[in-house]
Amino acid sequence: MVMSLRHALLGLLREGPASGYDLMQVFKLSMSNIWPATQSQLYTELTKLADSGLLTVTPQGPRGRKEYALTDAGLAELRRWLLETTPEVHPRSEVLLRVFLLAALTPEEAKDYLAWLGERAVEDITDLAALDASIEWDDDIPPLLYGRLVLEFGRRLSELTREWTEWAAEQIPPGHTQPDPDATSGDRSDPQ
Amino acid sequence: MVMSLRHALLGLLREGPASGYDLMQVFKLSMSNIWPATQSQLYTELTKLADSGLLTVTPQGPRGRKEYALTDAGLAELRRWLLETTPEVHPRSEVLLRVFLLAALTPEEAKDYLAWLGERAVEDITDLAALDASIEWDDDIPPLLYGRLVLEFGRRLSELTREWTEWAAEQIPPGHTQPDPDATSGDRSDPQ
DNA sequence: GGTGCCATGTAATAAGTTACATGATTCG
DNA sequence: CGAATCATGTAACTTATTACATGGCACC
Secondary structure, eight states, X not given: OOOOHHHHHHHHHTTOOBXXXXXXXXXXXXXXXXXXXXXXXXXXXXXXXXXXXXXXXXXXXXTSOOEEEEOHHHHHHHHHHHHHXXXXXXXXXXXXXXXXXGGGSOHHHHHHHHHHHHHHHHHHHHHHHHHHHHSOOOTTSHHHHHHHHHHHHXXXXXXXXXXXXXXXXXXXXXXXXXXXXXXXXXXXXXXX | OOOOHHHHHHHHHTTOOBOHHHHHHHIXXXXXXXXXXXXXXXXXXXXXXXXXXXEEEEOOOTTSOOEEEEOHHHHHHHHHHHHHSOOOSSOOOHHHHHHHTGGXXXXXXXXXXXXXXXXXXXXXXXXXXXXXXXXXXXXXXXXXXXXXXXXXXXXXXXXXXXXXXXXXHHHSOTTOSOOOOOSOOOOOSOOO
């Protein structure tokens, strides 16, 4: 089953009514790493959700603001999704796909990629620690408890990644079959 | 940058010409966990790739079979993608999204979910060990070397997941705020 | 001759991204 | 009055999934 954005929104609205804008902030701050969503997608989905009776709309706040609130049907759908459907356990990993295809590069270029990945993991560890420190955890508030569990997973995953990149780089011998040299070269400074 | 299927195909064809059917087997066997693709998507993409000159087609084998081969332009594009574009480091994780939303369930139901996840991780560990044993690793053949690195990442990730689910389940106190009981209940036996 | 695998394709739909487009309110 | 932020929406395009549709060849 796909279409999890719908259920993410239902879940967030369990904590109280909110506007599309409010929800977008939550997506930017706390969900961006596990379930990114664009503003466009979010507003579209909220409209659909309201149309199908899983949310109600409280129209016309200050500047066109609309507040959405969870209905009983919405909560039931959230629970149904959590209890009766199976998540996709192996998400696509572009990072690992690239490792798989690293044979198209020279060993040095491949090691550069792994080193870059390791650096990203270190940054993630720092970022997560900062996020951790910025939150007043209170396990008696269920959403916070589960948020803490997710964050800890992220921390462990980043540690794993850092360690793995170091190990992996050591596995690459210093000069395997040259990959049909082609002048394309560059540093990974996000040129999209 | 998205559209990695294109580059996955270019990468696989670096090892020699193959048909859509051949490539599909590879996707089923060795790529399904990191970059699943449907047969439909694959054939469509191969056609586009050939149209844009990144592959050549050798038409009409035995039963309508077409063999695709990498061109210089195709290899250059693969290298450009690997060297000059940045991968998406944080893929969507439906599994973690659900943990985030577990507050909508009872503590017992939440623990069930974590237990189920842990079991899946154990299965993954077994499956990966079997896959590992079934392959004749030879680090002198670059694609195999990198395949081994990816597999080891998977192994470590599954271990991490198993340990984390155990830890996480312990963090859940035995009776937090009841989640507006609604008769929906069920076991996660994949009812889609 | 029939089962199973080899082999390719298209159509409809869903989900996600990028870009565009607009306007209100608050605060300095 | 201008900048920042609040606030919502639509259109075009890309990517991925599901389902349908078809036929050849090999082997028993």
